[in-house]
Amino acid sequence: MAGNLLMEPAPGPPAPPGSGWTTGRIVALVAGSVLLLVSLALIGGGGILTWADQEQLHSGYLTTSTATYSTSGYALASDPVDLRGAWGWLDRLVGRVRIRATSAEPSRPLFIGIAAAGDAGRYLAGVSHTTVAAFGDRATTDHRGTAIPAAPASAVHWVAHAQGTGSLTLTWTVTDGDWMVVVMNSDAARGVTVRADAGVSSPALPWLAGELLAAGVLLGVAAAALIIVPVRRAGQAGPAPDGDQR
Numbered sequence: 001m002a003g004n005l006l007m008e009p010a011p012g013p014p015a016p017p018g019s020g021w022t023t024g025r026i027v028a029l030v031a032g033s034v035l036l037l038v039s040l041a042l043i044g045g046g047g048i049l050t051w052a053d054q055e056q057l058h059s060g061y062l063t064t065s066t067a068t069y070s071t072s073g074y075a076l077a078s079d080p081v082d083l084r085g086a087w088g089w090l091d092r093l094v095g096r097v098r099i100r101a102t103s104a105e106p107s108r109p110l111f112i113g114i115a116a117a118g119d120a121g122r123y124l125a126g127v128s129h130t131t132v133a134a135f136g137d138r139a140t141t142d143h144r145g146t147a148i149p150a151a152p153a154s155a156v157h158w159v160a161h162a163q164g165t166g167s168l169t170l171t172w173t174v175t176d177g178d179w180m181v182v183v184m185n186s187d188a189a190r191g192v193t194v195r196a197d198a199g200v201s202s203p204a205l206p207w208l209a210g211e212l213l214a215a216g217v218l219l220g221v222a223a224a225a226l227i228i229v230p231v232r233r234a235g236q237a238g239p240a241p242d243g244d245q246r
Contacts, residue, residue, distance in 0.1 A: 025230035032226025042216030049209035061199030073128030113161035
């Protein structure tokens, strides 16, 4: 038919201001998601420390599993533990250390001592002995030597020591320094086999657990706001234009 005109459809009403995913809302959503992950990590860490504190309440110490250590040499010794400098903060969290050891030969007197790593190292220089990475860890390293050590009790300035038959318990208040733990027969005879564990007490554990849980909850509330508010606003439909009844 003549005069037929092709009509373009009328453009729809513009989107109401403030609707949809604006840059600000996307940024808020991303920030909220990151805060939520941090919050979950803090709450998880606080939960682990709370569990550890409950374990500590039973005996006063957080204790490793008991392991058997043996050497054909004269001594079992820990690797040096450096509590100086950057590691000095540990003495704010750890109160006391407890080491328990039982000789495989109950009638043979045993010796346990903690000394400055330099002093203990000089005492064991050239002596056949075995080092332990950490009590509770079964990884050991044998060191060969031909020197015969003197009886340990009076040979080194020990900051803490215990000796006797049966099960021995040594406790020590953690202080700054570089330290080694040495386990020997009291008469410095060859061949040492013991079952041992180590434990630490941490008076700061309840406080630290509470701080982590509180920080996690606060960050979780902030994360929820940053996530929920932009999602709701972006999903809201704007009002229809005046006079549009369709």
